[in-house]
Amino acid sequence: MCLAIPGKVIEINEEQSIKMGKIDYAGTIKEACLAYVPEVEIGQYVIVHAGFALNVIDEEEAKKTFELWDEMTAKAAEEGLDIFGMPLKKENKG
Amino acid sequence: MKYLDEFRNPEIAKKIVDEIHTATTKDWVIMEVCGGQTHSIMKHGIDQLIPKSIELVHGPGCPVCVTPLEKIDKALAIAARDNVIFTSFGDMLRVPGSKKDLFMIKSEGGDVRIVYSPLDALKIAKDNPDKKVVFFAVGFETTAPLTAMAAWQANEQKINNFSLLVSHVLVPPAIIALQSSPQNRVNGYLAAGHVCTIMGLEEYYPLTEKYKLPIVATGFEPVDILEGILMVVKQLEEGRYEVENQYSRVVKREGNIPAMEVINKVFQISDQKWRGIGVIPHSGITLRDEMASYDAEKVFNINDISVDEPKECISGTILQGIKKPHECPAFGKKCTPKNPLGATMVSSEGACAAYYAYHRQENL
Numbered sequence: 001m002c003l004a005i006p007g008k009v010i011e012i013n014e015e016q017s018i019k020m021g022k023i024d025y026a027g028t029i030k031e032a033c034l035a036y037v038p039e040v041e042i043g044q045y046v047i048v049h050a051g052f053a054l055n056v057i058d059e060e061e062a063k064k065t066f067e068l069w070d071e072m073t074a075k076a077a078e079e080g081l082d083i084f085g086m087p088l089k090k091e092n093k094g
Numbered sequence: 095m096k097y098l099d100e101f102r103n104p105e106i107a108k109k110i111v112d113e114i115h116t117a118t119t120k121d122w123v124i125m126e127v128c129g130g131q132t133h134s135i136m137k138h139g140i141d142q143l144i145p146k147s148i149e150l151v152h153g154p155g156c157p158v159c160v161t162p163l164e165k166i167d168k169a170l171a172i173a174a175r176d177n178v179i180f181t182s183f184g185d186m187l188r189v190p191g192s193k194k195d196l197f198m199i200k201s202e203g204g205d206v207r208i209v210y211s212p213l214d215a216l217k218i219a220k221d222n223p224d225k226k227v228v229f230f231a232v233g234f235e236t237t238a239p240l241t242a243m244a245a246w247q248a249n250e251q252k253i254n255n256f257s258l259l260v261s262h263v264l265v266p267p268a269i270i271a272l273q274s275s276p277q278n279r280v281n282g283y284l285a286a287g288h289v290c291t292i293m294g295l296e297e298y299y300p301l302t303e304k305y306k307l308p309i310v311a312t313g314f315e316p317v318d319i320l321e322g323i324l325m326v327v328k329q330l331e332e333g334r335y336e337v338e339n340q341y342s343r344v345v346k347r348e349g350n351i352p353a354m355e356v357i358n359k360v361f362q363i364s365d366q367k368w369r370g371i372g373v374i375p376h377s378g379i380t381l382r383d384e385m386a387s388y389d390a391e392k393v394f395n396i397n398d399i400s401v402d403e404p405k406e407c408i409s410g411t412i413l414q415g416i417k418k419p420h421e422c423p424a425f426g427k428k429c430t431p432k433n434p435l436g437a438t439m440v441s442s443e444g445a446c447a448a449y450y451a452y453h454r455q456e457n458l
């Protein structure tokens with residue numbers, strides 16, 4: 001439930017006056033809310049939980065965690081979910 | 095040490111395991127609060143790598159597991175209504191209420207949707223102005239700022255067909271409750287890293303003093319957990335009781351201040367019932383009075399539902415670290431992940447499910 005995964009901020013924009021952005025998670029790109037990391041800049045890494053960046057982390061750390069990707073994916077799959085907590089059916093990925 | 099070579103970093107893991115063995119001279123009971131850590135401990139056999147004199151007990155840190163049965167029943171009642179789109183994180187759908195779960199409501203025609211983020215639920219509300227859209231806001235401090243933002247944005251953007259069914263719980267009051275119980279055996283805690291990412295460490299300082307208790311904020315990787323255990327053991331052996339931060343690469347002492355500001359705008363502290371444990375004072379958050387129009391319990395006028403837990407389920411004592419899953423007579427027999435009697439068997443972060451998945455009943 002508290003799973004948080006690292007990703008790289010590749011785009012920053014504003015939606016209804018909240019800071020949002022696109023995050024690259026080892027190749028998968030998804031939107032996230034950046035309101036809680038107001039200082040973040042493009043190219044930095046963040047820890048993301050359910051669509052919200054919770055903290056900026058350094059690149060080294062993020063890269064280390066990418067190695068854990070398979071393990072985290074497997075753990076989520078045990079619950080029938082993908083790493084983002086969505087059901088393991090491609091068409092439902094949102 | 096048959097599992098060590100499965101570690102991503104076996105040399106570092108071995109070094110820490112050796113250090114734990116050297117440091118340990120007495121019997122200690124250490125609780126990992128977080129269900130994600132419980133899962134990692136079982137998966138990597140950390141409980142079998144450390145000295146026998148250290149007992150790891152598993153805490154109440156699985157939000158899915160501690161959401162009260164009556165809250166699940168309320169979710170089911172709301173989700174079954176016409177004109178409602180009920181949204182939730184995926185892991186809540188199989189949690190048994192007293193008769194059904196959300197999956198059954200969905201298969202009976204209820205509009206139940208899994209979302210990735212609470213903001214997705216808000217988007218569904220915007221796109222479906224003729225429906226009432228509810229988000230099941232379950233989780234610890236880590237998740238609270240997310241649901242807070244959804245409610246805040248609903249308020250800012252005047253989205254009036256959106257509401258939250260809130261069941262948020264807080265970790266430090268749970269530690270106080272465990273420590274105050276006469277059955278408590280815990281000597282030190284691994285505090286959950288991502289909870290501390292939001293709340294910071296401040297709240298733990300008075301607890302270390304009051305209960306003479308080492309508390310170490312710890313990450314989720316197996317090596318993090320080993321290091322957290324080592325830090326707790328060293329404190330215990332040296333007679334220290336301090337707040338330490340194993341997960342300093344992510345956790346700052348002050349936490350995430352913008353996140354806490356939004357939480358405080360939307361939520362207030364309240365007493366909260368934990369499934370299997372009972373009411374713990376000040377251990378939850380509910381919507382502030384001025385946000386009451388986003389409270390699904392008020393919107394749908396759902397009266398308090400009172401229900402009893404299945405009698406044979408001892409998950410309450412398991413969540414408090416008093417008993418272990420394999421001591422439950424139903425474990426692996428009447429109660430399995432396919433057919434769970436209690437919530438600790440549903441979520442893979444629940445202690446019963448973790449024991450079942452990694453066959454911990456056999457070699458104990």
Ligand code: SF4
Pocket residue numbers: 406407408409412419422423424425426429430434435436437438439446
């Ligand atoms: S094994 Fe099942 S019945 Fe027993 S405590 Fe765990 S969840 Fe409850």
